[in-house]
Every structure is written in C-alpha cells, then in structure tokens.
Amino acid sequence: MKITSFLKPKQKIEQQPIQSKVVDNISEKKSGLKALNLEKDGINEKIYKTLKANNIEPTKEMIENIKGHFEKLEGPISKKIDALDLMLKKGVEITFKNLVSIHHTVKESIDYGGIFKNLKEIYQGKENIDYEKVLKALELTDEGIDFIIKQFDLALSFNDNISKILSQEKLPMERKDQEKLESLVYKKGFETASPKKDMESLLADFEKNVSEVLEEVQNEMGEAIDWLPEVDHFRKFLVEETTEKMSEIKIEFDTFKTEAIENLEQIIQASEKQVSKESIEKIINNFEKVIMKSDITLYTSMSDEKELIQMASLLEEAKTLVAKGEMPEVKKLLINIKNRLKAMDFEPKNSKVKAFMKEDLKVLFYGKKGMIENFESQIKHGEKGPRESLEVIRNMGINHEAEVVQNLEQNLEEKMPIENIKSILMSLMTTNSSEEKVPEMKATVDHLTGQQLLSKLEVKSNIQQMTLNIPYMAQNKIKSLDLFIQAKKEGEKIDWKNSTLYFVMDLNRYGKTGIKIQSVNKVVNMTVKNNNDKIEQETKQSFEAFLDELTEDGFKKGFIQYFDFDVSEKNPLISEVKTESSAKEQSFNFEKGFDLKI
Secondary structure, eight states, X not given: OOGGGGXXXXXXXXXXXXXXXXXXXXXXXXXXXXXXXXXXXXXXXXHHHHHXXXXXXXXXXXXXXXXXXXXXXXXXXXXXXXHHHHHHHHTOOOOHHHHHHHHHHHHOOOOHHHHHHHHHHHTOSGGGSOHHHHHHHTTOOHHHHHHHHXXXXXXXXXXXXXXXXXXXXXXXXXXXXXXXXXXXXXXXXXXXXXXXXXXXXXXXXXXXXXXXXXXXXXXXXXXXXXXXXXXXXXXXXXXXXXHXXXXXXXHHHHHHHHHHHHHHHHHHHSOGGGOOHHHHHHHHHHHHHHHHTXXXXXXXXXXXXXXXXXHHHHHHHHHHHHHHTOHHHHHHHHHHHHHHHHTOOOOOOHHHHXXXXXXXXXXXXXXXXXXXXXXXXXXXXXXXXXXXXXXXXXXXXXXHHHHHHHHHHHTOTTTSOOOOHHXXXXXXXXXXXXXXXXXXXXXXXXXHHXXXXXXXXXXXXXXXXXXXXXXXXXXXXXXXXXXXXXXXXXXXXXXXXXXXXXXXXXXXXXXXXXXXXXXXXXXXXXXXXXXXXXXXHHHHHHHHHHHHHHGGGTOEEEEXXXXXXXXXXXXXXXXXXXXXXXXXXXXXXXXXXXXXOO
C-alpha cells in the first residue's frame, strides 16, 4: 500500500522543517498518539517518532497500516524501524513488498557461499547440459543435431549414445555429420585450428594455453564428464571462439582510440574561445564507457586499465581548468593525454585470455552449474581491477532490471547476457524443483531488491546514496561486505571527487570493522572503526601506502584516524544528509539502474 493511500482525498504529505526540540515536544503532547486515538505502546510510538523525524505528519491509518506490515515480518522491532526509516529517507514507496525487501537488506547479509553451494547442487547432472550448443560447437549441421537430440538417452554416456545412433542401418543425416560422429567415438584424430594471423602476436603461448585449459576445466569441476566426447575434440571450437572474441575487443579499442585522438586534436587545434567543458565531457564519457562498460578492461592488464583511469582523471582536471579560463594549461593536459593514448594498444593479458577460455568451456560442458562456478571463480580471483570488481556486482544481479531494459532497447542479447544470480533464482522460484529451498531463494531475491531500492536514483536531492551487500574472499571463504556510498551528483552520475564509501565487515583478526574513505575535492581521508587495540599499529602503514597509491589516479592524500566501533550503529551515511524531497515526490525506476563507476 502506498503511504499516500493512508491520506484523505486532497490531503498531501508535506515534510515541514522542525524548528526546535522544544516546539516538537509541545506538538507531540497536543497531537501525539493520544490525539490520534492510538494506544501508546512501544511499536506505535516508534513508528510515530520515525515518521515525525522524516518530517511526515502521522495519521491513525498510516500508523496502523505500517504496524500491520511489521506484524507480518520476523525479527526485532529495531530492524523493522531501521527499514522504515531508510525507506522514508530514500523516498521508497511504503508497500509491504518493498518493506520486506529492505527489511531483508537491513536485517542480515547474504550468505553468498551458501547460495553458490545450493545452486551447484540444483544444477548437478546431465539434464542441465545444453546438448544443442555442445553439438554446434562440434560443427554438426542443424538437421544432424535435431536427429541426435531426439535419439539421446541421458542414462547413457555420450559415446554410447553416438555408437547406438551410428549402429542404425539408414541414418537420415549428411555424410559429413556421420564422419564427424565416427571421429568422436572412434578417436580418428582431433580437429584443430590456428589463431587468425592478426591475432597471433597478441595471443602468446596460445596452443599451450588451450591444452592447459582443457585439462584444468576438468580438474576444477572435480567430476568426470562422460556425457561429452573427449575434451580434445573442442580444441578447434576453443581457438575460434577465443580469437573471435579478442579480435572483436581489439576492433572496439582501435575505434575508441581513433575517435578519442581525433576529438582531442580538434580541441587542441581550436581557438581558446571554442574550447568548452561540454567538448571535454564528451571525451570523458567515452573513456568511462570503455573503463566501466566495455570488455576492453576485462581482458587487458591492470596497468593498462590504470592508464585509462589516469587519463580520464586528467580530462576531469582539464574540464575544471576550462571553467577557470586557464586555456594554456588545458591544452598542455590534452596534448599529454593524446600522446599517452597514441602509445597505447590493446594487448590481452595472458591469464585473462585463459580465464575466458575456461569460463566458455565450463558453461558448454556443465551448463548452469558451469555458469555458477564462473561467478564464484571471479569472486575468488585475487587482485581485481575496477572493471572486474564491477563484474562481480553485476553477476549478483544488483543491476539486473536496468540491463534487461538496455538489452531490449539496444538488441544486445548476445553482447550483454542477463544471466546473474538474481535472474537464476527468480527462474528457479517459478519451477517446481527444489521447493524446500524456495524460501531461502526468495529471501536472497528480496535482499537484492532491497539493495536496488536503497540505491535508487535520487530525483530531487543533489546527494546520491547507495547500500550494497557484496561478496568478497577472505580466509578461503566467500564472505559478505556491507558497502554504503554517499556522493554528490553530476546530472545522473556520481561525482567521484566528492564521495564517501563506508565498508562494514567481520575480520578474523580484528572483529567487526568499519572503514570510511571520504574524498572532498579529491582529498582522500580515511577513518577506521574497530575495538581491537592492535589494529592501528598493525594496519596504518598499509593504509598509508593505499592513500599514496590513490595519488596516481588524481587524488590527494589526506589523514588516517582510528575510533572505536559502535556495534549498534546503523548506516553512518544516511543520517549525515537531510533528504531534500518528500516521500511522495520520488518514485523508483528499476530501468535506470545506478552509476557504479565509483
């Protein structure tokens, strides 16, 4: 139910400025719960105070409806009030469905390790393999594939199935399909292929990598795959898929590089009066798309990714200098960026090319189980760049609805797959399989939806706030990290120069820990909250080195301070900024998603 539906016709919710505590107390005596003919119990009082604190004048119906929602939720009243408070501050519509989602987000973290384990168990077995995709990878014709799939018996191994088909007297398939099947069963040799000539220099030790990948995929999945022919039959598929993918990315990078250099040259050659912030903003947007949305930074080295980030930072600096009228300095920066970009080429990192091959084969060999394994592997992977970190968040489904819309609008089904943990769980919930696990699946989907609601675009405010619960690897386990973000907005983007990130995590050595990283005009300060006496002595040197490293990306080093951690504290960011619009004025649009650049 909408909060506005509690009101009489023509009545509106208006947030009024609270003048002082004294005035507020007098008002509560005159028009508190007693005036609303409501019993003065603990829950009514807490709901009343939460509404008043968010500048909303409570009504009897409003409080009764919210209380009714609370009674259907499990857990302590404090968490329910926290959820209500966050909803009001973010302007989220007060419906039971939204309250459930945000309550899950506030109440507990997602057990990502448990989710991965359950999903791999659900997708265990041959019935989850896409045999049409497997046979296409082996280059059989569509007619041959249709005939084989109709004859296929999941109780038999792949080779036994093919032997049974070949034993038939008259086969309704082309001779080349029969020969292909014979080579699969009777081991008449494996087809192979070489990388395209223009890719040979980029793909170092390619043949060696193919052999290693074929072996490692079987070892990592830890089970025999008798439902497939010998993995060596997929050599040709692996070579062709990989070279085609890397070739596409190289073309994408070369196009970006050519256009960016041309745009920079135009500004450099233009008269000072013709140079505008908008012309530089256009180039910045292209850099950001490459860094955060393209596959270029997924497969290049971290040093090249960092080089692109540094160039984008210099462009931001040039845009600021344009506003100050310092044109000679602007042109110096742009010449520097142009020269650095000219010297740069797309060179896929060997380990990332191997990772692509393994991910491709796992999905082919193991279906959905392979996909889940890939999501898990990306979290377990050690040092990650910004683009890889973003991919982990995308894989959880936190930006799912926005990507669905983007795919529909741009017809990008193949380029931007929408398979993620949220979409997989929603799909499983609509089937009759694993009914006993549906409540846990629903809780995870609700949690992810709650994160989306708490990270929605702020329509009226110039402050953007986000609440995320993301997986990370520690002590050989996948754990959950609470991340709160607050930043100024630039249009519909986050101003990374003026932003705050607050992490909350449990560390084995130090216990509950909060880390706040705050950038004000690119000066970065760090606050560490923890109740262990040794943490400052043992971590300060590492944090100092971290701040030093940020200076390479255009930031300036500030201070580091340590305080005790208050275990009862909620999101420390939400309370720092007053919301600038009423609950009624804002509406959440899943389709917009949110800016994860930070």
